[in-house]
């Protein structure tokens with residue numbers, strides 16, 4: 001069983017697949033998926049995306065960097081939403097971001113993170129990498145290495161990695177285990193290349209799971225067979 005986990009969640013876990021905004025049923029589902037993890041005293045940090053609010057590449061009417069800044073702000077909104085939802089449900093949580101100007105809303109002293117995790121608090125990272133042209137997958141890889149996580153679990157809407165796109169290829173086969181080199185060579189769409197290279201360089205395993213399927217997160221954390229494992 002992993003002791004310290006970095007969970008990357010797409011913003012869509014807060015809205016439902018393909019939907020926008022915040023949905024209370026989806027939020028309750030998320031809370032119930034996290035409950036057994038916290039009850040088992042697994043240290044949990046979350047990097048949240050903003051796909052439920054805005055993805056920079058969807059805004060073609062402005063500079064890419066400005067569009068991405070809006071996306072980055074979206075991840076902070078989600079971090080605050082998630083923190084609030086977790087606290088209301090009895091889970092001690094801090095939201096972390098080093099973006100200046102909103103320090104009254106989020107924790108920005110990075111040395112508090114280690115203490116928070118050791119005290120059993122959930123740490124939610126907002127703001128991605130704070131750089132335009134990056135994604136929250138890369139932020140998840142950076143934060144996972146930074147906090148010394150045992151694994152990066154990527155919660156998605158597919159049940160793992162396939163040799164071809166399962167939506168368009170009926171004969172697509174699910175891969176249970178692979179390596180970063182093999183994934184790059186075969187062009188397996190798991191995470192962006194920046195995230196991959198950080199995980200590979202620092203020897204961090206990634207597990208890709210279907211987060212929308214009840215029980216998958218806990219199964220992945222206790223070393224079950226859910227999803228696909230990518231090894232350094």
Ligand code: UDP
Nearest residue numbers: 011049050051055056068071128129135136
């Ligand atoms: N973003 C960014 N830099 C980062 C992380 C995110 O510019 O380090 C912006 C980017 O516009 C991205 C958006 O924030 O499209 C939301 O992040 P992401 O697409 O990773 O969210 P997800 O799809 O996981 O919900």
